[in-house]
Amino acid sequence: MRTIIYFFICLGIFLVSCKKVSTFRQISIKPQYALIETKDDIHTITDSTVVPYIYTKVISLRNLEVDEKKQKFVEMLLPSILVAQHSLSQKISRIEHIENWLQKNPSMLKTDSLFICQLFDTYNCKEIQELKIRLKPHPVSIVLGQAALESGWGSSRFLKDGNNIFGIWSYNSDENRIKALVGRDSTSIYVKSYASIEDSVKDYFETIARVDAYQKFRQERFESDNPFILIPLLNRYSELGDTYTRKLKEIVESNNLTKYDFYVIGSEYFVEKEIKLSEMFLKE
Template sequence: MRVVIFSILSFVFILVSCKKSSTFTQISILPQFAEIENVEDVHTILDSCVTPYIYTKVVSLRGLPVDEKKMKFVEMLLPSILVSQHSLYQKITRVEHIEHWLLTHPLMMKNDSLFLFKLFETYNCNEIPELKIRLKPHPASIVLGQAALESGWGSSRFFNEGNNVFGIWSYDAGENRIQALVGRDSTRIYVISYASIEESVNDYFETIARVNAYDEFRQERYISEKPFELIPLLNKYSEIGDVYTDKLKQLIESNDLTKYDSYVIKNDYFVEEVIKLSQAI
């Protein structure tokens, strides 16, 4: 099987006339948007099949007993992680659909060309094999662990005021953001303010996918879903390096977060949509 590799410049040649047509079946999730006025509004996760609640407003968990705080934090965050993971896997499926089509057809459909070009731009690459590596999500336990470290299990001001679970900084004065109370070397620091927890999780996955510092982590997660093999490769996520990854590993182990790696969205919230791919122009 030949490997299909495209540069962005090749789109000049791909967008030519084609008489064939194709369809792609996309499986989407119907999210259940919710706001939280108090911790009782957080929907309990009873088993490994999760309702996709997307929280657009959260409350600080600072004053709760430790065990309750941790549980409520997971219940707020896990649905968004599962939704984001599903979306990324759907993108991979669509990319593989394009890849398979091009094994037997010399030209790409217009819809596929636009879809692929947008992903190349977003994920800072220009080859299909590399794109698939960048799209693949990692286990929920790692996401939960990093979120817990960065937000103090939902106690941080950035989490409470801006749904910023991972403390991701803002460098654009034009986007919604929150100023940190303490700067660095007389420089003001801002973090992004998100519309929902899902938006924060999506941006986290995109950051891991785009930044060169995480290349080794991405390469390994493409072939492995074992969290404790992947964690050491996140040593560039924090200035404290291996100390950070040791803390992350200990947090995941002590809170049994790996059990959430097998959790899924309830089937009731999936919907199939057949996309008719138009002919290329």
């Protein structure tokens, strides 16, 4: 039903046309895909410039010593977080490009209209400003902290068997998923299975962006990048509520995860492409 509504919204956008051309500079990342068979397959991160290794197969870090487990966990996960953040930032840049276009032109280009409408559908909203709020990524330190909590620093079966870092549940039998060993009230529980660590991180960001429970978090995130202001607003992420956010804050502080908020993908892995947007629906 929601898809039908968005179709008619988009149809209204398409009614007027013009003959101008818009150019958008898209910057993508060229990832380096890899498998982890042993701990030594996790590429070391030596400074704040990161190689975008995307791991499609991982191992449990359960048997490593605590300090090594934590370091390997960060090195395994950090590149995917940075890649996912970049993808979201590029979507916001494209939206701002569209906004600038509309300030000077009476209509939206066909390709831009499709882009916006697809995002409206994915992120469950109808306004461009709200879409930007939902898309804005939050600091790496929060993502790492939640990932550590949910996976036991890379020890969970869901991570090893399905690249599921955050324990995100599956409610759709058509999805790739894993059955939990323990259900709830005689009901089976399933979690999603992903093709890569990156896919798990992307779905986590999308979950935060879509679910009503995180509305206050999203609004504050749009105004602030301070993880210690944002963390208390994630109290609905877990049934533990404020106990969960206290644990999350402790993990971020005690492991100095905020230092990773300033890490970046190496510039040599960026690919810039100029996209000319000129196709339109014509008014009949």
